[in-house]
Amino acid sequence: MTVLEFSRDIVPIAQACISLVGLASLFLVWWQLRQTTLWNKLNSPYSFGNTQLSEQLEVQLNERAKAIGIDAKRDSPLLDHEVTKIFGDDGAFFAAKAFLNDFESLGAAISVGCADTDLAYAVHATRLRRAYKVFKPFIDRYREHYRNDEVWIELEKVALAWETKHIQTQEAQQRHLASLKTELQRTKGVKPKV
Numbered sequence: 001m002t003v004l005e006f007s008r009d010i011v012p013i014a015q016a017c018i019s020l021v022g023l024a025s026l027f028l029v030w031w032q033l034r035q036t037t038l039w040n041k042l043n044s045p046y047s048f049g050n051t052q053l054s055e056q057l058e059v060q061l062n063e064r065a066k067a068i069g070i071d072a073k074r075d076s077p078l079l080d081h082e083v084t085k086i087f088g089d090d091g092a093f094f095a096a097k098a099f100l101n102d103f104e105s106l107g108a109a110i111s112v113g114c115a116d117t118d119l120a121y122a123v124h125a126t127r128l129r130r131a132y133k134v135f136k137p138f139i140d141r142y143r144e145h146y147r148n149d150e151v152w153i154e155l156e157k158v159a160l161a162w163e164t165k166h167i168q169t170q171e172a173q174q175r176h177l178a179s180l181k182t183e184l185q186r187t188k189g190v191k192p193k194v
Contacts, residue, residue: 051123054102058127061099064092075130078137086138087145096138100152103128107154125162132159 001009065072068089070082078086086092106124109115132139132155139152 051127054099054124054127057095057099057102061092061095064089064095068092072134074134077134080137083137083141087141096135099131100135100139100155103131103158104152104155107156107158110158111154121162121165125166128155129159129162129166132156 062072065086068085070078070085070092086096103124106115106120106128110117110120139156143149143151
């Protein structure tokens with residue numbers, strides 16, 4: 001076989017084979033990334049969907065708050081004198097910090113994409129929104145006292161985003177229910193109430 005025959009017959013076949021191996025490698029890299037993403041979504045519920053630690057922190061906070069005369073199981077924001085009491089009691093202060101830090105970790109995981117947003121919303125939205133609402137005065141006092149506006153910022157970002165999502169979801173559900181009622185009345189031959 002001459003060089004001319006080799007370059008005419010063998011080289012194109014070798015180039016095609018090398019190109020196919022390269023394409024196969026790209027496909028396998030894509031497949032591996034896809035599988036890793038799926039695994040992370042499957043693993044996310046175990047990392048960020050488990051509420052056991054959060055519940056323990058909430059129990060500790062409620063016990064510490066109750067010991068100083070504050071009902072932490074509520075939906076209204078803490079009052080100024082209650083925030084002062086929490087700042088004055090080490091047990092309540094550190095229990096409140098641990099409780100908020102747990103939500104801050106969740107907020108950070110959501111912000112960087114480590115936690116599945118839909119799963120986190122489904123599992124934690126009500127508790128996180130309530131915690132932010134109740135402890136907002138504590139957060140504000142803490143930020144002012146320590147001159148650090150970044151403390152619990154991820155918690156705040158997620159709480160505000162989820163509050164907006166909650167309002168939009170409620171409005172959409174109300175519209176959907178109204179249209180279903182209208183459709184039901186129409187199919188029964190009843191004129192809808194306006």
